[in-house]
Amino acid sequence: MIRLTEIRLPLDHPPEALVADIVRRLDIAQDDLLAHTVFRRGYDARRRGAIMLVYTVDCTVRDEDAVLARLAGTPHVGPAPDTDYHFVMRDGAAFADRPGYRRPVVIGAGPCGLLAGLLLAQMGLRPLILERGKVVRERTVDTFALWRKSVLTPESNVQFGEGGAGTFSDGKLYSQVSDPRHYGRKVLHEFVKAGAPEEILYLSKPHIGTFRLVSMVEHIRAEIEALGGSYRFDTRVEDIVLATDADGMRRVAGLRLADGEEIAADHVVLAVGHSARDTFTMLHAHGVAMEAKPFSIGVRIEHPQSVIDAARFGPQAGNPLLGAADYRLVHHATNGRAVYSFCMCPGGTVVAATSEEGRVVTNGMSQYSRAERNANAGIVVGVTPEADYPGGPLAGIAFQRHWERQAFLAGGGDYRAPAQRVGDFLAGRPSTHLGAVEPSYRPGVTPTDLSACLPDFVVLAMREALAAFGRELNGFDMADAVLTGVETRTSSPLRIPRGPDGQCTNVAGLYPAGEGAGYAGGILSAAIDGIRVAEAVALTMAGRPVDG
Ligand code: FAD
Structure with missing residues (x-):
């Protein structure tokens, strides 16, 4: 496939103008253009009254190698990169079926936790997701109670509950994070599967709006559960249980919930968002590295x-x-x-x-x-x-x-x-x-x-x-x-440093992730970080190197 970038056409251009521009740029006969898809469409509004649409297009052409060789060095033409997602593990069930298996635990069901949970489930690792707030429909009722009746529910509101902070939002889905592995593309595909409009795949500044986000979050939950993962709502993690290795390194051994229950866990994704102030205070009291x-x-x-x-x-x-x-x-x-x-x-x-x-x-x-x-x-x-x-x-x-x-x-x-x-x-x-x-x-x-x-x-x-x-x-x-x-809640006021293996620098098995830990700012970047960390967990469980 060949990618053409910077195709600029007037806002009111007829549909055939795009094909005409592609064949002109590739210098091929129209019959040799076998297919094309718009990878991205944005606009340039710097000149009011002369706003231009700006396209990136992927084309399938006859004798592609010859066309690419002929146009080598031409600006804005080249082979389309592989943006498909490639799993680092597909056989997680082989681990999950072993006696005594301890499932990875994800704390927080915001965009980061959801994508981490989804990826772990897709890899066969059957994650457990712990969320302090309520399922999204109940949470909506509580959120509206603040807006309509001035009644705040501290555990169920705009910040806390299924879907995380991005649920009652504009659902803007763009980010400026470096994404060499195209994880953002995987996120967008998962969102479309969950009910987002297809246009998010090609608009340069896509958004979803709050209404659809609610049902998307439910779809993602259904997929995670169908793959053997599970959720617990109204379940606040109040403490972490730590053990010390023979070499003196501390590691996570479990989590203590608000009702006193203890869950054994070796791999914990900490995707708590920037408003989990009590959780940060608890982690700080344990000496978890933090700045x-x-x-x-x-x-x-x-x-x-x-x-x-x-x-x-x-x-x-x-x-x-x-x-x-x-x-x-x-x-x-x-x-x-x-x-x-x-x-x-x-x-x-x-x-x-x-x-x-x-x-x-x-x-x-x-x-x-x-x-x-x-x-x-x-x-x-x-x-x-x-x-x-x-x-x-x-x-x-x-x-x-x-x-x-x-x-x-x-x-x-x-x-x-x-x-x-x-x-x-x-x-x-x-x-x-x-x-x-x-x-x-x-x-x-x-x-x-x-x-x-x-x-x-x-x-x-x-x-x-x-x-x-x-x-x-x-x-x-x-x-x-x-x-x-x-x-005031523009991003996290702190960062929990992690190593190239995704784990907290002074507590093994703890994977700080998403906005709260300082690795994201927005829905898309938080979701991308969820994928990154899910991969780190899977590779670590498999005893394979994590290349950061
Ligand atoms: P969060 O979404 O904050 O999720 C963290 C989850 O962890 C929460 O559900 C919380 O309840 C849970 N949790 C916390 N502590 C615990 C605990 N101890 N135990 C169990 N669970 C816990 N970004 C955009 O990109 N586009 C937008 O249009 C946009 N609009 C926004 C509008 C609003 C109103 C808000 C509040 C934010 C908006 N954002 C937007 C920002 C975006 O929502 C966040 O960047 C994103 O949600 C961060 O994802 P996260 O998963 O890291 O954390």
């Missing part, structure tokens, strides 16, 4: 989607091939801080995303249609250990908690969030009312002064950035745009 890492904090901003569409797409706003416009903005502020847009949700809503009582946290989600009135995104500022939160690996959690608490108090102490008009924020005065942009956050917002809920350097950097973003994207700094705070 503070940078993350970002800030607020969510909301504009009418129509303002963003017009700013990005100009006269081509509303074209169904483009959908609701997104944006990605970065500003380096004069106080040395990087300010950037985070987890942008076109046509979506801002959601209450706390997992702890007495705190307010924002995030964003949308349906597949992205048809809600407002666009929202985090506008966040980088913070770093020691300079901003000195005191060791858990200091970032204390920092997050402090600002989440301030937001809770500023919102009125009943899970409403503090909010401010951009005009007021820029002028440094509290908002007493909101304007034309109606905030979507539920259970509601309290107009106030957000500077009480954020460090001064964050406020300063954001003020400067909003003005700069307004110059880049017309209307971005409109006075009635709404800021809702605070956005």
Whole structure:
């Protein structure tokens, strides 16, 4: 197969223009093009009014070797890489059938834990998945209770429960992680098998929306169980049981659950996400290697989607091939801080995303249609250990908690969030009312002064950035745009280092993985890391080398 990249065609091109461009680029007769599939389709909207579609296409042609030889060295033409997934093990049942077999245990049923569990099940290793929250449908009821009635269930919410943090989300599925083995492709294929739209396989910025994510998570569960894996919900891992090898190395021997039950385990994937603060505290108390890492904090901003569409797409706003416009903005502020847009949700809503009582946290989600009135995104500022939160690996959690608490108090102490008009924020005065942009956050917002809920350097950097973003994207700094705070759970505040064999550097058998352990930031990268770690577990169980 031959891959052609950078095929650029106008937004309104007729279907035959793509084939015409392929045969022209390959310099072959049309009859010699036997088949073609679009591997990726994106768009280039840098020139408003002249937006181009950009294709990557895989082609089957007559006498492929000769065509490739003739075009050797030509930019954007080459053999298509093998993006199929190749299992490192298929005969796990041979281990699993042995007497005394101890199944690998996965803690957490978020994207990382689910893909780790799925891969282990597909390899025949019959994993056990432990999830502190509830099955996804019950979890949905609890999550809505916070949004509609201000009732938080600390073990079942936007962060905790089947599907993990990404379930009530926009379901954006792109990532910038290096993926030389094309694990991302495997994830996308598994998602399609579970019910995601086929287009996620070729759109450059695919998304699923929250509604489908719920049933996809159920499909993945059904497959894992059909392959001999099993789940336990409402099952919080509260402690790890450690043993010491003859050479002095500590290793996992088991897990203690919240109800006191102990489960023997030699291979434990730790895919607990960034909000498992109690779990991190427990691991730290055991001396598990851990270091503070940078993350970002800030607020969510909301504009009418129509303002963003017009700013990005100009006269081509509303074209169904483009959908609701997104944006990605970065500003380096004069106080040395990087300010950037985070987890942008076109046509979506801002959601209450706390997992702890007495705190307010924002995030964003949308349906597949992205048809809600407002666009929202985090506008966040980088913070770093020691300079901003000195005191060791858990200091970032204390920092997050402090600002989440301030937001809770500023919102009125009943899970409403503090909010401010951009005009007021820029002028440094509290908002007493909101304007034309109606905030979507539920259970509601309290107009106030957000500077009480954020460090001064964050406020300063954001003020400067909003003005700069307004110059880049017309209307971005409109006075009635709404800021809702605070956005603190942008990524994990710590990292649990692991070796090339995927295991924790000072506890064998513990495989830190996904966002919580500092190896991912988003659904796709967390799922990719789940595959990586599942392979490490399988190879280690088989006594084969793990090449990292
Ligand atoms: P998580 O998804 O956090 O899963 C961890 C799981 O572990 C949880 O289910 C938790 O209950 C469980 N757990 C924790 N501790 C224990 C314990 N002690 N015992 C048992 N179980 C435990 N990313 C994107 O790429 N695109 C988006 O559009 C997007 N939108 C988002 C919208 C929202 C509202 C939120 C909150 C996040 C969004 N994200 C998005 C981020 C994305 O969800 C995360 O990056 C991703 O879910 C991380 O996956 P994970 O498996 O590492 O951890």
